[in-house]
Amino acid sequence: MKLGAHVSIAGGIDKAVDRAKDLETNAFQIFAKNPRGWKGKTLKEEEVELFKTKVKDEMFEAVVVHVNYLINLATPKDELYQKSKDALKDDIKRADCLNADYLVLHPGNHTGSGIEAGINRINQALKEVIAEANPKVKLLLENVAGAGTEIGANIEELFKMRVGIQSGKVGVCLDTCHAFAAGYDLSEKEGLIKLLNEIDETFGIDNLEVIHTNDSKGELGNNTDRHYHIGQGKIGVDGFKRLVNHSNLHDKVFIIETPIDENGNDEFNLKQIENLVE
Numbered sequence: 001m002k003l004g005a006h007v008s009i010a011g012g013i014d015k016a017v018d019r020a021k022d023l024e025t026n027a028f029q030i031f032a033k034n035p036r037g038w039k040g041k042t043l044k045e046e047e048v049e050l051f052k053t054k055v056k057d058e059m060f061e062a063v064v065v066h067v068n069y070l071i072n073l074a075t076p077k078d079e080l081y082q083k084s085k086d087a088l089k090d091d092i093k094r095a096d097c098l099n100a101d102y103l104v105l106h107p108g109n110h111t112g113s114g115i116e117a118g119i120n121r122i123n124q125a126l127k128e129v130i131a132e133a134n135p136k137v138k139l140l141l142e143n144v145a146g147a148g149t150e151i152g153a154n155i156e157e158l159f160k161m162r163v164g165i166q167s168g169k170v171g172v173c174l175d176t177c178h179a180f181a182a183g184y185d186l187s188e189k190e191g192l193i194k195l196l197n198e199i200d201e202t203f204g205i206d207n208l209e210v211i212h213t214n215d216s217k218g219e220l221g222n223n224t225d226r227h228y229h230i231g232q233g234k235i236g237v238d239g240f241k242r243l244v245n246h247s248n249l250h251d252k253v254f255i256i257e258t259p260i261d262e263n264g265n266d267e268f269n270l271k272q273i274e275n276l277v278e
């Protein structure tokens with residue numbers, strides 16, 4: 001099983017690999033720069049080399065980069081749109097220079113222009129950015145909880161963003177907490193089947209690459225993004241047992257983005273998942 005956590009890059013990007021190694025995982029996710037600022041520090045060549053050497057030496061099976069949070073490709077505002085496209089190009093460059101396998105992207109918020117307009121903006125931006133940046137890394141659209149004017153809470157919406165783009169360039173990152181918040185009942189067998197069928201009928205199950213494995217503190221369908229410890233939230237132990245043992249998901253990369261608090265940490269949540277694997 002490919003399993004890991006989101007780890008910090010504090011102190012140098014290669015330090016992330018040490019943290020993933022300490023967790024005894026074979027995959028991990030990072031931000032390639034400060035996720036809440038437009039300008040990131042340039043990656044130093046020594047850091048990048050060290051990063052790649054460590055990834056190779058420790059035989060990690062998957063490296064995932066998550067894009068900056070400020071990016072909004074669905075915005076009707078031209079200035080923010082341009083800034084977002086530039087920031088995505090920068091993240092692609094970083095991911096490619098780190099030899100990352102996947103770059104996860106939150107689609108964005110239409111902020112009042114409407115879902116269709118927002119989807120068209122994203123689709124156009126992806127086409128442009130992919131043509132200009134020619135990424136080696138595979139971009140993954142992440143499903144969202146659907147708060148406010150967020151687009152991409154359902155798979156159909158995500159799929160429309162990829163129209164006219166080669167399937168090998170843009171796939172899916174499934175966040176289980178977001179899916180639950182958006183109304184896919186992953187605590188029940190039928191909910192998981194429905195969700196996986198929707199992915200298979202649109203993107204194709206092979207284009208589902210990464211699963212952000214998070215339980216949900218919030219209720220089913222309430223559109224709130226509140227990640228929780230595996231098995232202790234509303235999706236629950238049985239929900240995750242079905243997920244991690246599903247025959248179509250054996251080759252996927254499972255990444256936890258769970259809280260660190262008095263009820264658990266990364267070690268705890270990774271163990272929770274490992275204990276569910278049959």
Ligand SMILES: [Zn+2]
Nearest residue numbers: 142175212257
């Ligand atoms: Zn996520």
Ligand SMILES: [Zn+2]
Nearest residue numbers: 177178225227
């Ligand atoms: Zn989330």
